[in-house]
Structure formats: C-alpha cells, structure tokens
Amino acid sequence: MDRFVFLTLDGLSRGAVYAAFALALVLIWRAARVVNFAQGAMAVAAAYVAYSVASATGSYWLGFVVALVAGLALGALVDRAVMRYVDHASPLNPVIVALGLVLLIQAVLGMVYGSEFRPAEVPFSRGAFTVGGFAVLSPYDLFVFGAVAVVVCALAWIFARTAIGLRMRAAAFAPEVSRLLGVNVGGMLTLGWALASGVGALAAMLVIPTELGLHPHAMDLVFVSSFTAAVVGGLDSPPGALVGGLVVGLVLSYVSGYAGSDLTPLAVLVLLLAVLLVRPGGLFAPVAARRV
Amino acid sequence: MSERGDLLMVRDVVAGYGAAPVLHAIDLTVPAGTIAAVVGANGAGKTTLLRTISGVLRPQAGRIQLAGEDLRGVPVERLVQRGMAHVPEGRGVIGELTVDENLRLGGLWRRDRADAARALEEVYQLFEPLARRRRHLGHQLSGGERQMLALGRALVGRPRLLLLDEPSLGLAPRVVARIMALLRQLRDDTGLTVLLVEQNVRSALSVADQGVVMSLGRVVTTAPAADLRDDVDLRHAYLGF
Amino acid sequence: MSATSAATPPQQRATGGAGRPADPRRGSTLLRHLAVAAVAGLLLLGLSYAVEPFRNFQIATVAAYLCATAGLTVLTGLNGQLSLGHGALMATGAYTVALCQNAFYDRGATGGLLLLVSLAAAVVVTVAVGAVVGVAAARLRGPYLAGVTLAVAVVVPALTVTFNGVFNGEQGLSVPVEPPPLALGAYFPYERWQLWIAGAATLLTLLLLANLVRSRYGRTFRAVRDDEVAARLAGIHVARTQVLAFVVSAATAGLGGALLAVLAQSVSPGAFGLTLSLFLLMAVVIGGLGRLAGAVWGAVLLVALPDLSHSVTDQLTLSAAAAQRLEGNLPLAIFGITLVVVMLVAPGGVQGLLSRLGRALLARWRARRS
Numbered sequence: 001m002d003r004f005v006f007l008t009l010d011g012l013s014r015g016a017v018y019a020a021f022a023l024a025l026v027l028i029w030r031a032a033r034v035v036n037f038a039q040g041a042m043a044v045a046a047a048y049v050a051y052s053v054a055s056a057t058g059s060y061w062l063g064f065v066v067a068l069v070a071g072l073a074l075g076a077l078v079d080r081a082v083m084r085y086v087d088h089a090s091p092l093n094p095v096i097v098a099l100g101l102v103l104l105i106q107a108v109l110g111m112v113y114g115s116e117f118r119p120a121e122v123p124f125s126r127g128a129f130t131v132g133g134f135a136v137l138s139p140y141d142l143f144v145f146g147a148v149a150v151v152v153c154a155l156a157w158i159f160a161r162t163a164i165g166l167r168m169r170a171a172a173f174a175p176e177v178s179r180l181l182g183v184n185v186g187g188m189l190t191l192g193w194a195l196a197s198g199v200g201a202l203a204a205m206l207v208i209p210t211e212l213g214l215h216p217h218a219m220d221l222v223f224v225s226s227f228t229a230a231v232v233g234g235l236d237s238p239p240g241a242l243v244g245g246l247v248v249g250l251v252l253s254y255v256s257g258y259a260g261s262d263l264t265p266l267a268v269l270v271l272l273l274a275v276l277l278v279r280p281g282g283l284f285a286p287v288a289a290r291r292v
Numbered sequence: 293m294s295e296r297g298d299l300l301m302v303r304d305v306v307a308g309y310g311a312a313p314v315l316h317a318i319d320l321t322v323p324a325g326t327i328a329a330v331v332g333a334n335g336a337g338k339t340t341l342l343r344t345i346s347g348v349l350r351p352q353a354g355r356i357q358l359a360g361e362d363l364r365g366v367p368v369e370r371l372v373q374r375g376m377a378h379v380p381e382g383r384g385v386i387g388e389l390t391v392d393e394n395l396r397l398g399g400l401w402r403r404d405r406a407d408a409a410r411a412l413e414e415v416y417q418l419f420e421p422l423a424r425r426r427r428h429l430g431h432q433l434s435g436g437e438r439q440m441l442a443l444g445r446a447l448v449g450r451p452r453l454l455l456l457d458e459p460s461l462g463l464a465p466r467v468v469a470r471i472m473a474l475l476r477q478l479r480d481d482t483g484l485t486v487l488l489v490e491q492n493v494r495s496a497l498s499v500a501d502q503g504v505v506m507s508l509g510r511v512v513t514t515a516p517a518a519d520l521r522d523d524v525d526l527r528h529a530y531l532g533f
Numbered sequence: 534m535s536a537t538s539a540a541t542p543p544q545q546r547a548t549g550g551a552g553r554p555a556d557p558r559r560g561s562t563l564l565r566h567l568a569v570a571a572v573a574g575l576l577l578l579g580l581s582y583a584v585e586p587f588r589n590f591q592i593a594t595v596a597a598y599l600c601a602t603a604g605l606t607v608l609t610g611l612n613g614q615l616s617l618g619h620g621a622l623m624a625t626g627a628y629t630v631a632l633c634q635n636a637f638y639d640r641g642a643t644g645g646l647l648l649l650v651s652l653a654a655a656v657v658v659t660v661a662v663g664a665v666v667g668v669a670a671a672r673l674r675g676p677y678l679a680g681v682t683l684a685v686a687v688v689v690p691a692l693t694v695t696f697n698g699v700f701n702g703e704q705g706l707s708v709p710v711e712p713p714p715l716a717l718g719a720y721f722p723y724e725r726w727q728l729w730i731a732g733a734a735t736l737l738t739l740l741l742l743a744n745l746v747r748s749r750y751g752r753t754f755r756a757v758r759d760d761e762v763a764a765r766l767a768g769i770h771v772a773r774t775q776v777l778a779f780v781v782s783a784a785t786a787g788l789g790g791a792l793l794a795v796l797a798q799s800v801s802p803g804a805f806g807l808t809l810s811l812f813l814l815m816a817v818v819i820g821g822l823g824r825l826a827g828a829v830w831g832a833v834l835l836v837a838l839p840d841l842s843h844s845v846t847d848q849l850t851l852s853a854a855a856a857q858r859l860e861g862n863l864p865l866a867i868f869g870i871t872l873v874v875v876m877l878v879a880p881g882g883v884q885g886l887l888s889r890l891g892r893a894l895l896a897r898w899r900a901r902r903s
Contacts, residue, residue: 035676037683085877091675092615096818097876099617099811104869110862114854163400170386170397177384180346181445182372182401220807224687227680235676262695265688272684273669276677 015249075197387431604785610823623790663783705801
C-alpha cells in the first residue's frame, strides 16, 4: 500500500511535467495547426543555456530564469525565421521542417557541449518526506507541482481574461476575420510560439534533473510521452493536455514500479496506439471534432 | 469630381487570384454618408471587389483611396484604424468565442477604451437578442443573430465606411428587411457610409442611394438606385428579374 | 507547392503526354526496367573492380541505405504517409539477420545460401512488423501518424535493452558472415564480395519497386495520396492501399537494415536510433519526394556527408575531444539545415531541380534545332 501511494505521488509529479510539455504542444497546435516535433530539442537547448549560466554564476535561479527567457526567444525565432515560410498546404511540410530543426539543434548542442551526460542541479532536496513511515513527496516534487500550477494558472488567465489572450484565440480560430478586425495575426502567432516554447523550457528544467541529466537527446522520450499525453487529452484541448499528462505520468509510474522501468518506453507506445485506435480525437474530444 | 465628398474612391483597379484577373479596371466612388449597393450575378466579382478594397487581396494595378488617403501598402489589420470595417461573406462570427468576446474583439484596437466600452453598450441596445446571449458561443447563434453579431462587431469600431458582403445570405425576408432598415437608420443618424454587396437585388436597391451593376469583373452601370429599380432593360440584362 | 504534390508537377505530365507519340513503351515497362537494371549491374560490377576496397564498402553501404530510402520514397512520396519509424524497421531486419546467422553458426551449418535464407527471414519478419504498424498507420493522418511512428523509432531501439537476453542490450550482437566463395579465388577482396551482395539485393529491390510504381498499385498509391475521398469514390480501398504501401516499404527497410548488419558484421541499438529514422526521411526529402531516382541521391548523401565532414575535421587543427564532437555532429547539422532549406526553397528536392534543369536544357536544345 505504501508503495502504491509512493508510485501515485511520483507519477503525479512526473505527470505534471508531461502536462506542462503537452500543454506547450497544444498551444502551438491550436495557434498554428503544427505539432512542433522540435519542441523537445528546443527545450533541451534552453536547459543547456541555463546550465551554462548557472555554472558561470553559481546561481541556479539565475539559470532558471535565463532558461525561460531563452525558451521564449527560441520559440519566437523558430516562428519568425523558419515556420513562417513553410508552405502549409501539405501537413507533412511543417513536420519535416521541425524534424530538420531537431537534427540541427541537437547537432549544435553536441558540438558545443559534447554528447556526454551532464549532471543537472536541483534547487531543493529530492529526498522524500516520510509521513507515518510512508515515503511521500520530496521538496523538489512540491516545487514541480508549484511551478506547473503557476504556469497553468498564468496561461489560463492570459487566455481567458486579457485582451492579448482574446486576440491570440481569435487569431488562431479565424485568422482572416481577425485581421479584418485589426488583430496582428502574425504577431499573435509568434507570441504563441514563444509562450509554448517557454513552457517547454520550464518542463525541461523540471524533468531533466530527475532523469539521467543533460544530454542533447534528453527530451526524446519525454517528447514521446508528452505527445501521448496531448493525444490522450485531444490535441485541441488545453485542459485535456493537463489531464492527459497526469494520466500518462501515473501509467508510466505504475508500469515502472510494478513491471520494471525498462518497460516504460513500450508502455508509452502501447498507450499511444490504444488511445489513437480507440478514440482518435482524444478522451476529451469535443462533439464536433476537427478532422484528424 | 469632388474628392472631399467622396469617402471611398476606386480607380482602374485590377485584381484576382493567380494569373487571370477577376476584376478589370474597376472604377467606383462612394460619397460620404451614402449607401452604395453593388449588385450582379454570381461570379461578377462582387466579393473580390470588397476583398480588394479591404486589402485582403492586393490589387495588381490601380489605386484605392479612403477619404483621400491612398491605401496601397497599408496592412489589412491597420485598416480598422483608418475607419474601414469589412463584414465578410458568411458573416465571420468566430464560433469558438462568446458573443461578448466577439464584440469586444471589434473594439480592441481602439485607444479610447471608454468610448469602446460605450460603443459596446450601444450595440447591445441596438441588438436586443445579443444582449440576452452574451455568454453564448458564436456557433450557438441562429443565422440572424450571427448577422447581427457580425454587424455589431463592426460597429463597435465606430467605422466611417462599412463593407458588407451579402448580409442577406440565408436569412428570412423579415430579418433581411430589419437589417436593411438598420443600415438606413445608421446612415441617417451617424453618417455611416456603406458599401453593400448583394445578390438580393430588390432589397439592396430599396435601401441604397447608389446602385453599381457588375458583370464579369467590370462595372456596367452606376446610377441612382431608384433609376436602376425602374430600368427594366438593365434588370433583364444583368439582374435576372 | 506542397511536398507531395511537387512530386509530379502537372506540366511534366502534360509534356509526357504531348511530347511523345502515344507512348509506345507502355507495354515494355518491365523489359525497359530490366535493361536499366542490367546496365546498372554491369556498371556496378565494373566499378567493384575499378575502385579500392574501402570505396567498395562505401558503395555497398549506399546500396543498403538505398533499399530503405527507396521504400520510404514509395511510402511518403507516393502514398503520402510520413514515417519516422523506418530506422526501427531497419533495426528489425538487422536483428533478424543477426539472430538467424548466429543460430546457423551455433548449429555449425555452413553454406553460401544460408545468408539468402537469413535475408529472406529478415524481410518476412519486417513485413510482419510493418503490417502491424501499417494497420495502425492507415487509421491515422498527418501529425498523429508522425507521432506514432516517432514513438516507434524511439521505443524499438530501447527494447533491445528491455529484452537483454535475446538482443544483448547496448552491446548488440555480432553477425557471422561466410567469406566469399573459394571459386572466386583465394585473394578475392572481401569488400568486393560485400558490394556484390548488397548491389544485387538492392538492384532487385529497385527493379521490383520501379515496376510497382508504374503498375496499377502505383497509381492507386498516388490516388490515395492526392485525394482520399476521390480515391474512395473511384472504388479504391484506401486503408488496404495504405497498408500495402506500408508493408512494401517495411520490406525494403528490413532488407536495407539486414544488409547494413551483414556489411558491418554487427548490430547494436545505437546505430538504429531516432537519428537514423530522421536521416532516412531527410534523404528522401532532399533527394526529392516521390522519385526513386531521388532516393539514390539521398542514399549517396547518407554515406558521403559523414565522410566529407570527417575530411573537413581532419583539415582543422583541433583538440582530440573537439574534433570528435565536431566530426560526430557536423553531418547532423548539415543534414538538418539542408532539410529545412530544401523544404523552404525546393520542395522537389535534388532530383526535382535536376529534372527541371534537364527539361530546360532539352527545350533549349530542341528550340535551337528547329
């Protein structure tokens, strides 16, 4: 029983990160109808920047803030310099371009930092509190929950309550009508990419210390898990991405705890296939779903 | 030709999609404070004309002036600031946003936030059904309510020139009559200038001051709307009734 | 211009119909392809004697990659299904060959034909795996399909660690291969023998694919790519066509992977990671989506670019560690940039540019003659 509680809490903590990363995918999908396959590589790049800053200044928090800023900037750059010029007539094209970015970013990181794993710092202890003999959450887990919650609430507030959020939603749903109403659609798209990439960078900062460490490929499997999370929730639904992330986190935690951690990659694949074949629109698909 | 009284002036405009132009040397003048109705058969280029005026489509030749200022190179999203509002065909209500959000979107570009809020309230008073459905999503509205919403959203920006594309499309005659009456009321009360594109020739000419007949991408005739209503030959030749 | 529709520009079809008198070659497609294959085979044979053993090995590697890229061209270029999982399918073929060869070796069985059996087994197993993935893929579109195949590409190499006992984890397996037959002489270079094996298998594959592309099936592939609804209305079973395309390309990927394993005489998961899948995709995009000739360009690039970057790094004076980093990553960076640039500038790829150039030159030549 205590093992179950531990695995559940651990799964929720991992799931929170997947949820954030899936949310970033959903943001870009809603804004640009592009699944950003380069998001993992972009997030790792931001994490490497944080690593450089933190080792130069000795301050984790400075590195943390720089990572978020780098994530925002990288997202805007990718949109302005590359994605804007991709012909979206075939859905293959943006995917292929994103994969080209994956190769490029990972290669540049490999050239600058080498391909060995680098230990990633944590700002709080990862040793779990024990309550009545049960190992429950660590301070770091609480930090993860808090950071993801703050970001989710901030995004929800921006999109639901602010004028810029209204413009972003309008630009995503109806670009031409929005332009006629005076919305700078291109700018909103860039902002969407920047926000999503910033959230992705946050997720990378949170998850990398809990895995093997910094590596150009550190987010490959996280990307697959988060894509699964986004699909579980339906690519169009931000709340779905959050729930999907927690579901994937729990499933992976149980599989790894009860069946062995070697099986988690297989579990992700099976879960992804099962969801897509049973409910292609995701578990939270609206009634009138867009064509998949 | 007096430039001062003309709010919109279109001269020798050529535009289209791809190589073959749809519009050939269009000339059009709309005096301030009047309603002009562009009528013509399917494929005459009416919608393309509106899209070119509002900058969605770039003209290949010719010039377009709003209140004497050339619109060449002005991005679409800046035209609202110059006082032009375009309600596109199929109404352009954003179905995923609520009525209130759709309306607020129409005034977001304005610096004068207080007046934008005032304009919003005026639209709610003008369109009673919208006020009752503030929190409903756009796609939950009926056809007539959507047309009201699209029109109201344009009015929140307090435009000088309103471009209306087929407001009667798919609406009941009673609703069409109401909208036409409203356009006349807005013209008389606020001095709004309207360029109206319509398939529904009768109701369009009934409300318009000036009628413009288009056929195959050219302006065939420009005349006072009352004359067009009475010109049997023209009606037979171009308008089919 | 979309990537896929760029594959067959309409003006090309028009000139193809108008320029030639009623296409007298229609009935002899197979003969023509056989002739081309025979000429290519002879050229390859001559080449295998003309160049040094290391080049032989490189050409053999190109041939192995060509198997996979040609199949992926058929799938992505002609059928419009994007697969990021072909590296994993190559791994399936490679591991099957390794396991078969090891099984034969352990039982003391020898003989030249055993390699053929192993290669055939690799194709069969990959076809089975490809059919499973293909059935799932036929229900998915666009980013969903890309995501699933990406998951396959990431997950399958990890399975070698999960099932350590069979696949020997990160270490991988060795692939014992017979030396060249004694009839060829005692000093026959091993690399030339490798080229013969890989070249023969690849030419056979290309011959079959070329005929498939020109056949009724090829047309249904393209019809489904261009407009699924229209294809369905024309009586084409869309899902079956998509699964067929996936299975065909899986078979070639399996063969390509098997050949790679035979050439390297070992397999390990590191060689078949996500990067390989992305490389394959890059190769077909850069070569020109939907053109088998483009697949050749892609396969050549896959071998030539790392070689090139090796010589570039040799020219620079760098510390050992920096040189290693640069050499490992330079080809990746070049691939990535090329992929992005090609998609933005020339969606028809190298082969598209070449055929455009060729057509322009031909037109000028004709204009001068008339």
